[in-house]
Amino acid sequence: MAGVFAVFGIAFAVSLLALAEKNQKDYEQREAETIINGVKESIIANMDNYKALTRIIMMDEDVLKYQRYKNVNPGMTNDAHFGVQRVLNVSTEVDSVLLIRNDGTYMNTGHGGYEVDINRIQDWSWRHVYINSMGKAFVAMNGNDTIKKADGQQMATIIRPTYDLYTLRQTGLLMMNISIEAMLDRILLTQQHDSLCILSNEGSYLAGNSSIADYFGVQFLNADIVREEIKDKTEFRTVSGMLMKDMPFVIMCGTGEGNVSIPTETLTIYAMLLVAFIASVIIASIYITNSITRPISNMVEAMERTKNSGWVKTLDAEVKPNEIGMLKDSFNTVIERQNDLFDSLMEQEKAAQKAEMLVLHEQIKPHFLYNSLETINFMALEAGAEEVSLAVETLGSFYRNFLSKGSREIELKREISIIQDYLKLQKLRYGDIISDEYNIEENTKNFLLPKLTLQPLVENCIYHGIRLKGEPGVIRISSKMIDDKLHLTVYDTGVGMSPEVLEGLLAELQGKKAKFDNGLPKSFGLRGTVERLRYYYNGDDLVTIRSVEGEYTEIELVIPRINIEGEGDEDVQSNAN
């Protein structure tokens, strides 16, 4: 769990840092763009002012006269000079104004050394842009390379054509030179930014932080803001820049020196988010452990117990009455329903069995059988058929014991009398080929054993033993007590069994062999007896078989004492029903 938290925390911190850095960059970027746009707007506003000034100058009466008349005299030049000066009184950054007549005559209000390339101005390839501009004012550096100031000071020039106010005839050009460095310094001063720099479109430095000017490249000659990642010695920095539309200025702004930083509140909020996130994860995991994982593992344990107990029981695990509790409840409902179904199935099965038993008993109708036998017995006596009478009496006695529904267990002496009656009747059928002997010890006579334990074995003696041999045989039944257990032996001098057959039989009795591999096996009687004894006594080692092929077979059963009270009560109960 702790490892999961650590991974969570590290991942969160890394992403927080990355996010913070990205944010920082974005922030700086936005800052830079804002500044650049601010500078741009200021420049445009200033230039617009100067353009307006040129318009006013152009409409001055003396200026108009200077430009209109065919011939110029010094008086007119002087008047024009004054006319310009009147307008320029309101501005300080205007260096000079040039009025250029179409005939190439010009006047300059500036003092000091100017170098005016009048030939170039008069050259159509240069001037046609301005003449055909329908009165538009242009901004260019140093009169679009026609004017140089002797001290090398850079100037921005507004160039526009002049028109006669009355005839609307184009009369010449007006060029207003502005001390651009002074103007830009003033503008930059308002921005309070260290890494701001303005260059001309040819890359010459005009104002601001000159170190930024080193990063100038043609990529910044773009009307949109261009961002450039630049490796500067050890650290990376970003430089943004743009070329102003219709103006010869490139504004550049550097970022990444930490001078503009993201507000600490943002980081604090991120950190708090991290803490809140981790805390909520911990709380959620505790909640999940308490209310989901533990109840579920409790339930699984309870199910495991139920499984091991071998009986489908309802879960006893303690669960809060939430969804898990509902799950447990519905599971228990299912189990209860299932148990109810089991019970009702069992009940139905029992009822069906009972009904079947009743029907069987009805069919057998012992009373009818017994009365009929007694009637036949009497008739035989009347007719003097003593043997018939005895046979019928034996049959009656046999069925009396055989059908007895009094008890599942009977005393050994009664089991023996069943055998005696049975053998008596069999002897009537098969004659003297069978003789029977009994070695019943006195202390075993009242021993209780499951009814009809011996009869199937004796039947086997006849049908699988003596009858197959074809010569008279003996069946001997012995009983004795050893260690408070009844040892019953059924011995016959029949055909016996080969060791292989004996082995197969034993394997079958142990349940190691398929029970009905060839239909009903020969040993069905024996197996039925052994299985019943196992059911009664929950034990093995109940049966031993000794045999010599052609000589004898001896089956010995070891029967423990039954708990008589319990069994007896149960029998009384079942009979009372």
Added chain:
Amino acid sequence: MYRVMLIDDEQSARRLLRASIDWEQLGMEVVGEAASGIEAINVIDEMKPDIAFVDISMPFMNGIEFTELATKRYPNLIIIILTAFDDFEYARKCVSLPVFEYLLKPIVRLEVKETLERAKEKLDSISSVSTEQTEEIEASAIDQIKKYIHDNYSDSKLNLTAVAQEFGFSSSYLSRKFKSETGKNFVEYLTECRMERAMELAAVNTKMFSASSAVGIPDPNYFGRCFKKYTGMSYSEYVIQQCTK
């Protein structure tokens, strides 16, 4: 000679028992049979058995009820219950009764013989000296007894011994005295009372089974025999005769 009585509603069972045992060899004789408990109650005083074989499942009065009654009235009577396994529930009730032995049907003569030999030993050991009644019975007492019979003949359990015990006499003495006083023996008198009443009932076309239980012989077979013996004709004949008059 010990006297044996067979009480069983199955004729074949009675006949088999009578035929399959060599009674004389055991020093016994079968003195009578009864086909129901009701009949047995009525004839037992005449037969005076020492041993009674009693079947359990009999109509009107089963072997258990009979045994309960008989062991009270005849304390020396040896009762041997004969039962099929169907009657196991009855047999359980018998456990509380002083029954000499339970034998299972169908009978096995060896078992019966062994049981009878033991019964004989027991009878031999009981002092045969019966205490003779010394007290004189007043003639008035006989009148009282006659009245008692009249009032109680509808009780199917009424017989000589019952009356003798009620009045504190020995039954043999009462029997003799009753005969000498009235000229009839007790059973004849009781039967007379019952049959007279039965004839009255027959005259108003009462069904036989109703009449038989009304006069204290709820076994219609035995009642029929008594009626025919008394009137010379069967109940149904008598009813026809009376109602066509």
